[in-house]
Amino acid sequence: MSATEPRQSRSKWLAALWLVPFALFFFAFQIAPLIWITLNSVNVDGSWSLANFEKIFSSKFYLQAIKHSLQVGFWSSLFGIIIAIIGSYSLHQVDSKLRDFVMAFSNMTSNFAGVPLAFAFIILLGFNGAITLLLKQIGWIDDFNLYSKTGLIVLYTYFQIPLGVMLLYPAFDALREDWRESAALLGANTWDFWRHIGLPVLTPALLGTFVILLANALGAYATVYYLTTGNFNIMPIRIAGLVSGDISLNPNLASALSMVLLGLMALITIVHQVLLKRSYHVAR
Template identity: 55%
Template sequence: MKTSSLVVAGEPAERARIRWRHGIAAIWLIPFAVVFTLFCLAPMVWVIANSVQTTQGFTLANYAEILSSPFYRQAFENSLRISLWSSALALVIAIFGAASLRRVPGRLRRLVVSVANMTSNLTGVPLAFAFIILVGTNGSLTLLFEAWGLAKHFDLYSINGLILIYTYFQIPLGILLLYPAFDALDDDWQAAASLLGAKLWQYWRDVGLPVLAPAIFGTFILLFANAIGAYASAYALTQGNFNLITVRIAGLVSGDLFLDPNMAAALSVLLMLLLLVVTVANQWLLNRRARHAR
């Protein structure tokens, strides 16, 4: 009886200590909450509020104009096409690159990861300038390939050129995101599958890829978001002459043709909704796969 009474008496004190530790931990989150509110939530609320504001007051006229305009629809189509193609190509290359990194010596692996980390930050104007020097109209590789009779119809300043430059800066990011996921694979699984008569492609189809599926889907979403929100590389390469949704938003804010920040806000809201739909679809697929696995 004495032991049980001591345990009961000690439980409130233990719960109080736990609440105190949780309270101290929550205090350290206040600076993060302030920064998140000022630089994420507040701008988002401002954009949403201004997207429904026109000279006639609060209406949905901006959204109606966007959805009825072939020009803005083309901007979304071009952005989606470039983002989907570059993300898919970069993801495939990153999968092979991350899988290969697990087979190379430690020193070479660290070197490749360091180079990938460095090149993932080489975007914007420097990257566009590098591609112009290499594969532009009078680029060194372009002149070399033309002398060999190759790549006669390639145009860096077209949608194919943008897909190429987007894929380039997506590959290092994909490798950095997927490389830790391959630690979930055990080499003994492949050996056991081989002993049971499974081919290498059967192992990857039935074991490897299902285990990596959450990381692959998540990486694709991040690559897609990174591509569809990119602006500096495309603008520096085409001088704003290629119709992309980010270029249109920047033009409406800076007033290149005419100043209309409310229309830019409406385009930004639609872009956020597009990313939200893709993210929700990815989460639904992951949950469905998890239920089937159980």
Template identity: 55%
Template sequence: MKTTSLPLAGKPAVPVRPRSRLRHWPAALLLLPFFAMLILFSLAPMVWVLVNSVHTEQGLSLANYNDILSSPFYRQAFDNSLRISVWSSVIGLVISLLGAASLRRVSGRLRRLVVSITNMTSNLTGVPLAFAFIILVGTNGALTLLLRQWGLIEDFRLYSSNGVILIYTYFQIPLGVLLLYPAFDSLDDDWQAAASLLGARLWQYWRYVGLPVLAPAILGTFILLFANAIGAYASAYALTQGNFNLITVRIASLVSGDIFLEPNMAAALSVLLMLMLLLVTAVNQWLLKKGARHAR
């Protein structure tokens, strides 16, 4: 193996051996289980979905996509999923933004307690969450009967689109707080003091300083909340028994064969759902790049 030397003034040259390119292979081998899991549970199912989405009884065809796009029933499923995902993401984002901003103003002990509770409640999803909402605010729920007795509500239907938005918003808030809370570390308290000394009001500070700095984190959090909502299944199914027309409920019914067993149609619906998420992500990246150019 060849060696090189680095001449130093007044000192003999010290031979330096070139670094071997194979020194990282032992560490790289530890990643093989990760790549195996990625291929088996992410890439392989995605390829299967793409291939089977164009399979029909007549062979390879785009008939499944044509049936979906021409069906008012499936278009309604996409419309309901989009509407509920957007509303729950926006409401959850606003509440999470206020909550994350408030966490910076409280004491350290209270902050740690709230973060711990948020971590715990972020795992309460699916069937247990739907069951809890049915007990509390269902037709004969404890809170519903109490509010009705006080005359604060007359008729509240949990098993409707508003009820689904309510339950989706609930599990969006903990995730939004956990995602936005670290972003507030990028804000310096001295900025608000300097803005106040220059005559800026609180809303002006947030309008021209705070929110522009937090914009990338806010947009990224909205995308994650949107993806979390549009891909949710168990909570809506347990709440409405599959009677509310959502795209995830339709995919599950086609795969399980509740009415007809049509896995190829379910694959086509899954592909359209993935394309929708890719489009939203691409728009988010475009807005982030545009905001970065304006900032420069």
């Protein structure tokens, strides 16, 4: 045994020891709550049962919450990633000072959520908001309801864009300029380049970003709660109402609804992995 082997072994044990606080923190705030929610979701009056899930999937009210969450999450993620793609690509074409400013601004606005964001949108796009009144005066819109599903999609899209830009901007670094020049020399136009080179290279990043944006939308609570005072029927609002409500207090049903939300995210992640493998296969 060389003299360096005991030293390397001690270094590995020391590194593992430094991971213990993180492991304890992760178990206490991630694994333990998940176990608690899982057990309580199948607990009905002290006995094991799937009655909570049966109640969710047989109730039009909770099915509507699931539907609204998926609709708002999907469309806001789709619009957000489309705008983020355009913005990220454009940032690679502009001056570095402007690019740094936009990235810093995106970093700041990605954390602008909750009560301040809801208040800002009420001032701008509420029934008597500045932009709403201006668009009505111009004649571009007859009416706009910020507190409806369409209004929430607009609101969600706003806070999806900065996150999408920060996630997608590094992905465009993988597109080398000499690839475009080589494709042009071989007779490929812009559409051919993006179809056969650009999109296959960016597909993993696009799919991953879309899943993150969708998860971000499905779990959003504070902004929509303060905007609609909890009256819009989406899953986070229903879960919170079942946990803290004075009339409809039912933490076990809230746990079951949380498991449904977790199941939706797991399904979306599985679909993402399948599409990702197919994209790698096509790229090859």
